């Protein structure tokens with residue numbers, strides 16, 4: 366199966382209202398171009414340096430999403446071009462994105478990452494921190510547009526389903542408080558069908574498109 370075949374297969378399983386973010390971390394420009402030539406324009410990366418390099422080297426009409434953990438001191442490198450930041454997991458980070466957005470005269474779309482997994486290693490906000498951020502006013506250079514979450518890495522699909530259902534209920538709650546909320550980013554190669562069943566409208570898919578990753 367080529368990247369283009371994989372992409373077609375994945376797309377055929379996504380309802381029209383679900384946006385596909387092709388996760389290209391560790392993949393070469395050449396591999397990304399195969400997906401690009403098959404029509405994909407939205408790509409996700411989880412490392413700032415890699416994201417910036419690929420943005421410089423690849424076509425200008427690609428929309429780049431930052432899907433990984435983002436350190437405050439690196440926001441400045443993404444601020445000029447990033448289309449969506451998925452992993453906002455603190456108020457301090459949100460304030461830094463606002464500051465950098467102002468510098469570049471942009472309003473940067475952001476998702477709040479919620480901690481929904483059993484593993485403590487995964488990043489994300491708890492309910493209290495979410496409420497604190499929802500009450501905020503006056504950040505003019507960030508636009509909160511939704512939530513993101515990662516389920517526990519487990520073969521227990523009932524556990525995964527429960528975690529996605531929980532995130533989905535938080536998303537419904539956020540929509541009652543913030544009219545701008547429209548994106549629920551959940552689901553990866555191994556669990557996107559469950560995520561969609563639970564209300565996801567943006568999936569982040571890497572290995573099902575590009576094949577397994579080889580980490581150095």
Ligand SMILES: *Cc1c(COP(=O)(O)O)cnc(C)c1O
Pocket residue numbers: 388390411432433515552553554555569570571572573
């Ligand atoms: C790597 C990654 C993905 C994609 O994972 P696959 O299992 O390869 O689809 C999705 N989301 C985040 C945050 C990731 O880091």
